[in-house]
Amino acid sequence: MSTFLLLTITAFGLGAMYFLIASGLSLIYGLMGVLNFAHGAFISVGSYGAWWTEAHLFSGVHSVVLRFLLAAFMGLVIGGVFAAAVELVLIRPLYNRHIEQVLVTVGLQLAFVALLVGIWGPDAKVFVVPPWLHETTTIAGAHIPNDRWVEIATAATVLVLLQLFLRRTRYGLIIRAGVENRAMVQALGIDVRKAFTLVFAIGGVAAAVAGVLSGVYFNTISPDQGTSLLIFAFIVVVIGGLGSIGGSAVAAMVVALTQQYTNYYASAGIGDMVVVLLLGLVLLARPRGFAGAVVGARA
Amino acid sequence: MRRQALVSDWLWPLAVFGALAVVPALHVSIPKLFDQPISSPGTLQLLGACVLFGALALTYDIQFGFTGLLSFGHALYIALGVYLSNIAITDWHWSFWVSILFTMGVALVLANVLGFVSLRVGGIAFAMVTLAFAQAGAVLALKDPHHWTHGEEGLGADYTKLPHVFVGILNTKNLYWLSLVFLAVVFFIVRWAVESSPGRVWQAIRENEQRVEVLGMRPHLYKLQSFVLSSALAAAGGIVYMLLYSGSTLEVTTPTFTLTLLLMVVIGGAGSRWGAVLGGILYTYLNNRLVAVGSSSTVAGLPHALRTPLEQPLFLLGVIFILIVFFLPGGLAGIAAHGRPSGLRRLEETIRPDRGLTAPPEEA
Numbered sequence: 001m002s003t004f005l006l007l008t009i010t011a012f013g014l015g016a017m018y019f020l021i022a023s024g025l026s027l028i029y030g031l032m033g034v035l036n037f038a039h040g041a042f043i044s045v046g047s048y049g050a051w052w053t054e055a056h057l058f059s060g061v062h063s064v065v066l067r068f069l070l071a072a073f074m075g076l077v078i079g080g081v082f083a084a085a086v087e088l089v090l091i092r093p094l095y096n097r098h099i100e101q102v103l104v105t106v107g108l109q110l111a112f113v114a115l116l117v118g119i120w121g122p123d124a125k126v127f128v129v130p131p132w133l134h135e136t137t138t139i140a141g142a143h144i145p146n147d148r149w150v151e152i153a154t155a156a157t158v159l160v161l162l163q164l165f166l167r168r169t170r171y172g173l174i175i176r177a178g179v180e181n182r183a184m185v186q187a188l189g190i191d192v193r194k195a196f197t198l199v200f201a202i203g204g205v206a207a208a209v210a211g212v213l214s215g216v217y218f219n220t221i222s223p224d225q226g227t228s229l230l231i232f233a234f235i236v237v238v239i240g241g242l243g244s245i246g247g248s249a250v251a252a253m254v255v256a257l258t259q260q261y262t263n264y265y266a267s268a269g270i271g272d273m274v275v276v277l278l279l280g281l282v283l284l285a286r287p288r289g290f291a292g293a294v295v296g297a298r299a
Numbered sequence: 300m301r302r303q304a305l306v307s308d309w310l311w312p313l314a315v316f317g318a319l320a321v322v323p324a325l326h327v328s329i330p331k332l333f334d335q336p337i338s339s340p341g342t343l344q345l346l347g348a349c350v351l352f353g354a355l356a357l358t359y360d361i362q363f364g365f366t367g368l369l370s371f372g373h374a375l376y377i378a379l380g381v382y383l384s385n386i387a388i389t390d391w392h393w394s395f396w397v398s399i400l401f402t403m404g405v406a407l408v409l410a411n412v413l414g415f416v417s418l419r420v421g422g423i424a425f426a427m428v429t430l431a432f433a434q435a436g437a438v439l440a441l442k443d444p445h446h447w448t449h450g451e452e453g454l455g456a457d458y459t460k461l462p463h464v465f466v467g468i469l470n471t472k473n474l475y476w477l478s479l480v481f482l483a484v485v486f487f488i489v490r491w492a493v494e495s496s497p498g499r500v501w502q503a504i505r506e507n508e509q510r511v512e513v514l515g516m517r518p519h520l521y522k523l524q525s526f527v528l529s530s531a532l533a534a535a536g537g538i539v540y541m542l543l544y545s546g547s548t549l550e551v552t553t554p555t556f557t558l559t560l561l562l563m564v565v566i567g568g569a570g571s572r573w574g575a576v577l578g579g580i581l582y583t584y585l586n587n588r589l590v591a592v593g594s595s596s597t598v599a600g601l602p603h604a605l606r607t608p609l610e611q612p613l614f615l616l617g618v619i620f621i622l623i624v625f626f627l628p629g630g631l632a633g634i635a636a637h638g639r640p641s642g643l644r645r646l647e648e649t650i651r652p653d654r655g656l657t658a659p660p661e662e663a
Binding site: 029033035090093094097098099100102103104106107108109110111112113114115117118119227231234235237238267268269270272273276277279280283284 | 369416417419420423424426427428430431432434435438439441442444554555558559561562565607608610611612613614616617618620621624625628643646647649650
């Protein structure tokens, strides 16, 4: 029972990262029709940004907790700015050229990973976190590492903030309407393109949060970490239905739980296979994804 | 008219392949371009890889450039050729030819099954699903549940089982010729395929799938045909790859491997036979040679901030790729297109969101 509980909480921690990445991907795709491969770069910008500022910018700060929080905050800021810059410089000039937009993000992702390897080497770097995160809390006999709570709480906060933003603000309204029917929003005289930069920045910040959390979760960061997380986030996006934040959240948990349970109870690696199988089944049964947004089916 | 067709259809390609065939006999050195003389095993190995990747890029172009299917999982079929043939030979001690036949049989079945499933969705969803299937293959090769692939160590081929002409450093020229013959075979198969009547339907699907459907044809079957041909040739190329590198490593299973094929095709010119081949050759050459340039004394003198990116070929190639997408969407082959739509310009329709997975159809 305690193992089961540990697996479940760990899966929620992992699912938290999947959700953070998938929510941005899903919004960007829903609004702009761009499958953003560069999201992997956004993850790395967050994790390396926090890692670097922790060691160089905030080395004078004595409290480990404060240093970690400051560095994490810087990671998010850099992630958001980077993502907005990518949209303005690389995506916007190719407006409505979908294949070129996707290819540019693919090129950016490959070049960016190579750049990270070039600057800091291919090896994993130790990510400094407050020692409390590596201690465990005992619940019903299960020793749960404390970082899992932070991951779950962070993702839940982001989920609530995103929903509030999308439902309660004017920009959120424009984004939701744009996902629904972009042509109509434009016909009403609203410049949707401003919202494009905004969703990229939001997606970039969310991905950077996931990057920082991945450093906490794995204890280390490495250049290819973003790519491997990205692939599962893609699966989450397809299963959850595009443009749906709630769908992403549910799908992220389903994918992470499936992965953790099968990796433990069957054999390591089988979990990843089962997730892919799950994706195949979902597409066969419901090409629109669980959330019911239009996925896959041709218009 | 017929004479002209004869020249462009047969004489040109045969002249190019013939010229490439005599390369191993060149006992000359080209100092800047190659470290060693052309006929040396080291250079021939590099040239063999260039030619092989020209062919692999062309197999990818069948589905991407000619049919408009953006797959992120082509590496799965190449990896299948690289690994399964080697596993059959080295782990199961099967004979060479039986292993090859078995590998090709499995590749055909797998391509049909996975193609059938993934082609249920179009556009970008297809890209994601193929990526996921390839990732499953990559995980399988890495975790190695049956101790066949040897995970990160890779699997060296049992050379006693391989044909003797393909074993040993002195036979590198034979491996080069093998790659070249493979390229020529793929080239002529692709030309025959895209100019056959199903091949014309593939290109019609690329331009406008709905119109094909309205004409009473079933795009799904034609897309599957293209996908299976592309994947089977990729698996055959994987077997050549295994011979050329006398073993299997995880590199061929990664998503990055498929993406590099995509880079090759786009740099050379999507939907163009010579373009894809040229892209594959050029990319592979630069990927190998830029390392040497990066470690050269000129670059070593540069400040750290400039030097580091130059030492990473994939960084430079990624940047070149982005520039090509922006300024030369027809790729290198597009230069010769004289303003006709070529390369990516002809692929605009293929992943339009209203054809893929997304929100409702939008403005034209």
